[in-house]
Amino acid sequence: MKTPGNRSKPLYQHVADDIVAKIECGFWQPGSKLPSERALCDQYSVSQITVRRALRELTHLGRVYSHHGLGWFVNKEQQGDATHQVTFILPDLDWATRCMLRALIDGLDAGRTALRLAFTDGNPQNEAQELQRAIARGVDGILLAVAGEERTLTAHYSSLLRDVSVPVLLLWHEVKDVNYPSVIVDEGVCMQTMTRHLLDLGHQRIAYAGSNPALVAGQRRYWGFATTLWEHGIDLPLSWVLASELNTEAETRRLQQIFQGAERPTALVCASDDYAAKAMAILQRLELRCPEDVAVVGLGDRDFAPLLPVPLTTFRYDLAKMGAVAAEMTLELLAGRPVKDVRLSGQVITRSSCGTSYPRALR
Numbered sequence: 001m002k003t004p005g006n007r008s009k010p011l012y013q014h015v016a017d018d019i020v021a022k023i024e025c026g027f028w029q030p031g032s033k034l035p036s037e038r039a040l041c042d043q044y045s046v047s048q049i050t051v052r053r054a055l056r057e058l059t060h061l062g063r064v065y066s067h068h069g070l071g072w073f074v075n076k077e078q079q080g081d082a083t084h085q086v087t088f089i090l091p092d093l094d095w096a097t098r099c100m101l102r103a104l105i106d107g108l109d110a111g112r113t114a115l116r117l118a119f120t121d122g123n124p125q126n127e128a129q130e131l132q133r134a135i136a137r138g139v140d141g142i143l144l145a146v147a148g149e150e151r152t153l154t155a156h157y158s159s160l161l162r163d164v165s166v167p168v169l170l171l172w173h174e175v176k177d178v179n180y181p182s183v184i185v186d187e188g189v190c191m192q193t194m195t196r197h198l199l200d201l202g203h204q205r206i207a208y209a210g211s212n213p214a215l216v217a218g219q220r221r222y223w224g225f226a227t228t229l230w231e232h233g234i235d236l237p238l239s240w241v242l243a244s245e246l247n248t249e250a251e252t253r254r255l256q257q258i259f260q261g262a263e264r265p266t267a268l269v270c271a272s273d274d275y276a277a278k279a280m281a282i283l284q285r286l287e288l289r290c291p292e293d294v295a296v297v298g299l300g301d302r303d304f305a306p307l308l309p310v311p312l313t314t315f316r317y318d319l320a321k322m323g324a325v326a327a328e329m330t331l332e333l334l335a336g337r338p339v340k341d342v343r344l345s346g347q348v349i350t351r352s353s354c355g356t357s358y359p360r361a362l363r
């Protein structure tokens with residue numbers, strides 16, 4: 001790239017300006033994929049750091065967004081007939097958000113409302129900065145993905161949203177005592193459903209593998225599991241609870257110890273399909289058969305769930321409905337109409353990993 005004689009702008013800004021020019025002249029259409037970062041480096045004769053800085057700035061401006069593992073895309077908001085703009089502030093573009101985003105974008109497009117994505121990397125300071133940037137740009141509304149430690153949610157979001165005057169919609173989790181509407185995936189209910197599924201099959205010795213229970217998602221999933229067992233009068237040994245990643249040697253050893261004992265669990269509830277896949281691989285190394293020796297269930301119905309050596313029984317979130325509901329509620333808020341919280345769940349997807357029933361004599 002031949003940069004202009006004006007050197008007052010940093011190099012990344014020249015790259016960003018050229019990308020914007022190509023978007024506005026129609027060289028790259030809304031929704032189209034940009035060249036790879038390496039191709040952009042070659043095209044503009046700059047380093048990858050410079051290209052990434054340019055793309056990051058364009059993300060803040062709502063011009064582009066990234067799909068993890070897929071590359072960079074032109075934001076579909078580049079439509080001249082949009083009458084409103086909203087910004088969706090979120091930690092990152094994880095698999096669940098990608099699945100619901102299509103329905104969200106379609107619903108907002110139908111209401112002539114453009115969507116911008118702003119990423120925080122899970123950093124509260126970045127979250128506050130992105131919120132202020134969005135307000136400074138004059139957005140008409142904010143969508144905010146709730147994340148963080150359960151015990152600090154109310155204080156954090158009360159402070160974050162104290163002086164915000166535009167409509168705000170919270171996604172994924174509710175925040176107590178914060179007066180903003182929410183679209184909630186009730187992960188506690190999802191885990192209750194999966195636990196009851198195993199109980200109905202006859203299992204009573206059930207272990208758990210999940211994420212940090214201090215975080216909002218980890219805590220609500222764990223309590224959905226634990227309270228279901230307690231409601232059925234079943235004790236839960238703390239040694240049967242794995243509340244951290246299974247990719248560490250220490251946690252792998254703990255899982256091995258749990259399932260090598262004489263009174264080992266007959267089933268394992270996993271707080272995600274990722275946990276379930278890792279656990280099934282460890283159990284296979286222990287020569288424990290699934291589901292004959294250990295039934296395993298997950299949460300999420302990831303695309304790999306039916307492709308595992310033993311197809312995984314799991315819980316499928318209704319993510320398309322979540323996106324559509326979030327779009328509908330956003331449009332209502334922009335029109336000045338009140339909305340109520342919406343709780344969503346999903347359905348059990350039964351496959352081979354939990355079998356059909358567990359012999360009563362062996363419970």
